Amino acid sequence: MSEVVEKMDRRKQRTRQYLRDALMALIVEKGYEAISIQDITDRANVSRPTFYLHYRDKEELLLTSLEEVYDDLNARVGEITPGGMMADGNPVELVAFQHVAEFADFYRVMLSSRGVAAFIIRVQHYLASVFQQHVQICFPAGLTSTVPIDILAYREAGALIGTLSWWLENEMPYPPTEMAHLHYQSGAKGVLWGLGITLDAD
């Protein structure tokens, strides 16, 4: 996933690290779209032409910068066990809330009006694929689903993004564990359950 970093000149490593740090800081400060290459290189204390020695454009820098974020997320997702719940009895969604809490400043911007559509959609696809993988781990024998699994995957991916958006917009009033439970329950048992309504017969 990451580039080969071992045999890379220290200056190269340092410069790229400066650029990535600068981008992340600037995203938090002024939003992605408002950032110019000059802004990034100024912040990184690097000349503007140097930028182009490493990255084609702002988007390419963003994509590589995201790897740090993804590495954290993938490490957490790797801990998932079959069975729908994690080893400690928490729902798997907890990893998402913990991860987002870790990078709250970043996500607060990127999942807002000042964010990037491509990033939001990418997160959605990622979460949908995790959902599908998780279903296959929990039910290896297969299922006779009432609803196509990929629709459910997109639905739940969007639902999680929605809950995360609310959480980030409202200064994260509940801890990750509580959010994970609220989200899990209203998903597993349905929205009517979340509203406190007993479901009638079909």
Next chain:
Amino acid sequence: MSEVVEKMDRRKQRTRQYLRDALMALIVEKGYEAISIQDITDRANVSRPTFYLHYRDKEELLLTSLEEVYDDLNARVGEITPGGMMADGNPVELVAFQHVAEFADFYRVMLSSRGVAAFIIRVQHYLASVFQQHVQICFPAGLTSTVPIDILAYREAGALIGTLSWWLENEMPYPPTEMAHLHYQSGAKGVLWGLGITLDAD
């Protein structure tokens, strides 16, 4: 909501209409970000300075152009009746699927990587507010919710966007009515129901 159009010079009306049409066509063709003012005025057969006589920038044109889309949506939402289902027995989500089907080319871009984060977030907020209003219409006496209603609203708003994304990305293989039912059921009864799983006791 809309401007006063009656007393407006015909040339003004025509020019603005051309600009709005051009923007919408270009969004479908190349995505919002890739469009320049020059692109819009070329397509509209209008000089570039003229653009600035009417709109401050591309975003302002987008916002006014969206009113046509919103007018359609609001007309449909207005038809919602209290009770969770519409007069014909379809779930209220149906209006969203019908509306998106009407402007499918537009939404296919705007809810994709080539779209605009601000638009996606705006749709999310709109859907969340509709959800909350709908709950208040259906249960005017109030509810003792297990989950805060605004969290549920964001959750379901995101969920709907997720389902719509899947639908648009996959060439809309099911008609709006069927999508609405699939979406409604997996929301009301929960994801496990959608997967075909009978829920154990708590």
Next chain:
DNA sequence: ACTCTACTTTACACCGTGTTTTTTATTTGA
């Protein structure tokens, strides 16, 4: 110490933005 190679500096052409001024065309309404 010597050789690479990354970085800096300066410069340039290009493109999109936003505005101004002058001129032309069209609409309004008296």
Next chain:
DNA sequence: TCAAATAAAAAACACGGTGTAAAGTAGAGT
């Protein structure tokens, strides 16, 4: 129908960001 009002076109401008090139400098690797 004609005069006054106003919208649009045309041409030009300053500005800022992009992407590249050429020359020189500094610091890494061996």
